[in-house]
Amino acid sequence: MPRRSSYASVVSGAPIIYQQPSRAGGFSHLLQQGPAAGGYLQQHQPGIHSRSGSRALDIEMYPGAGSISVPASLGRGSNHFGQTNNGAFGATHTLFTPSYLRNSSYVQKLADAHRARLSNHGYGFSTHSSNAGSLSTSSSSANLHKMAPSHRGMTYDIIEKEPQTNGEALMPLPTRWSDHDKLSGIDVLADGLEVRFIGPGKSNQDHDAAAVRADHAMPPQCGIFYYEVTIINRGKEGLIGIGFCGPNVSLNRLPGWEPDSWGYHGDDGRLFCCQSSGKDYGPQFSSNDVVGCGVNFRTGCGFFTKNGTMLGTAFRDIKGKIFPAVGMKKPGEHVRVNFGQSPFVFDIDSVMATEKELIDAEIAATSVASLHPPLNETSLIQALVAQYLAHDGYVETARAFGEEVRTEAAALQCGRQSSTSGSEAKEDFDAINRQPGLGIRTAILEGDIDKALKYTNAYYPTVLRDNEQIYFRLRCRKFIEMSRQCSELLTLARSSPKHSDSLDGLHNDLYDDDVFEQEMELDDQVQNGSDWDRMETEEGDAHMRYKNLTEETLHYGQLLQSEFRGDGRKEVKRALEETFSLLAYEDPKNSVVAHLLEPSGRVPVAEELNSAILGERFRGFPLPACQLCFFFPVSLGKPSSAALERLCQQTEVLVNDIGEDGGVGAFINIGHEFLSC
């Protein structure tokens, strides 16, 4: 009973709002929900506040602020979410995606980590996130022993690691002005988004300014970091400095006047680069102006914008850990910051896009000759594809591809010496793969789990014994497939509306006499399915089949449960719970757990089994030792990835390496740009 009700509430209750695809693209569109750029000024009017009009709930003004996963329907003015952010999680858990970073792999990692943290803190989202060996994960390699892949990227281990180990790798984005990293002469308001100069303290008014740093440094992994400041009140002289500085720079002067500090000042429009003498740069700025400040970590250059206009490169050779910073000097001076919670006035997205175009052009012009000499690009790709097809057991495709490549090569020969395009290896693979049982993958992909189990046991009897977690996942998938069929039959039976009542009754009826009663919350109105006999044959048939299949499914569920009940592993328990959650819905296809029924969920199961079979098949296969090394790198002790997969893995690590300090890699999101067709 307790378990049912607890996860039923998880399934149907509020936390489901955190369930969203983990690709960056999946949530970035939410930014569009924010007020259009032109309307940003309105946000300073108290009237715009969605409910209370209170400053304390400022976060509500930014529907995008919680944009990690709020679905469109809940995003706008969702009171619930607003409270959640301000209450339970606190500001540190707030995550938003600045528009220009919506495709950033770094921000995607932040989002994944954020999600992982939420689920780890026991907020109950885990069953439905794509993490943690969930059955719905689309990552083929997730298994129950490894908490893993949310989707792609490098952050998979975050759940298990100590926060510190990845603390540096995943420096968060600045979100607000710091409450403590400031001088007392400055007051931080509105959840850290506004700062106001309240007084010079005592002593020498002329020399004492007060500055504040943001809560976090600008992460170089962004490639470009950008924020905007709206001057709410310029005070008497507009002595406001906007820029950035290192963590240890004294805060009693405006940004730019000290070493390791850079700023643009409103009173004279001058730039200050680590010294107290400035140089002419742009216009002065004053009340209602919006000043933007950006750093391109690839080039090491800083720039400013004013009211949406680029003012040009301001600084070069920017180095070190730098924080957004603002300083003021006269009473009344008051500014508000936008770190990307709401749309920017300046079109920073285009700057980002231009930067990406440059890099993409460079990549497109790169020669791949060094990857695998002497193969040229075309031959290399042919070899990679052929090897992948063979390695992963796409036998028919491998054969067809081989033929087409050979035909192509033959046409090109025209009597000259042949430069066969690296496809000889294919023959070997074909031979290796001419083994029975390769219909197994197809069977799973078609949802025929029984057939897959039968074939696997017949041809590779040890595979399921040695890979218990694969066996478990197959069994769970079988249950899901049965539920799926039930759901389909239900739709069929319901196509005749007059019978829907009796079907509802049937559903309850079935549960009424069954084992799951202790876990089910039943409707009260139990009817008996007495009017079967009145039905037309076809519909009656569908009803009958539905009834039978539902019973079968329940029975299978019992078996499954009793078989794995004793398994103490958290992943197994969770997967079981998730699977059985299908039972909570009369028509799971139209419920919040509908994603479990997606045929795409078959893919990881099929791939996992396939890998295990490959491993099994090559064990003892008479290959020279060096060839076996390829399939079994010693340190892994399991079948290795295909070369194409290896190439992707290497690329991911390489891109990460060249992006961590703000280099070119920061502008690349492999999953988003190179692996999504």
Add this chain to the structure above:
Amino acid sequence: MRHSFERRVDDIRISKADINAVILDYLINEGYPSAAKKFAAEANIQPAVDIQSIQERVEIRSAIHRGDIQTAIENINELNPQTSVLSMSKPGIFFLVTSTLDILALIIVPLKILDSNPTLHFALLRLQLVELIRECTSVPNGDITPALNFATTQLAPRAPTNPEFLEDLERTMALLIFPPDNLVPPLASLLDPSLRQIVANKVNEAILVSQGARKEPKMRDLVRLRAWAEQKAREAKKDLPLALELGLDLDDHPTSSGVTQGNGDAESMMT
């Protein structure tokens, strides 16, 4: 001891569904209809386009590959460019079409592929000339009249429009003067089958673009990204193994993971 880089590589998980999508995209884009059909079935993917529709591209490519340029040009001119170019349904296309020039091309090309692309048209005609020359020089005392006629009627009028055209034409005509079995490398390369491949690829790209598709498969970007990223990482002096093996060869020495440390391995390091 395995290099830490390799260990990090091992920890990366790449979704097979993503790789499969890249493969299918490649098979369709580069014109392997039979493999594409089988793969869609075996990997259970619903292809975004009708696989049959790539047949005409394949036929044009085969014609170019076997040197039948006349047929290829006729087939290209028969293609009906789809007018749905502006309603590009794939959201990803903007990330791929990297330069504004390409986007312009997308809009302009539907008129007629070769008319709107003089460079491509010239490349095809030039290849046709090469094939005619190949024919007449491959036999002793072959008749060079067809080649000469073709050059004067088809290529010469176009050559003045572009200095590169002129240079290409002159270089090609030189093939008539020198004996085919003793050519200097730049001339020899004209007779190499790879020229057919290059032109065929360009034609394929132009057709794809005219149909509102990406001109190249993602796969090409992917391998280039891999090469580029390694280059950048080495420039930045990142800690990498000497060589990053893909594991493509079965009969080559094993990966750089240090599985074998015998003499053979040391030797291969030296070479």
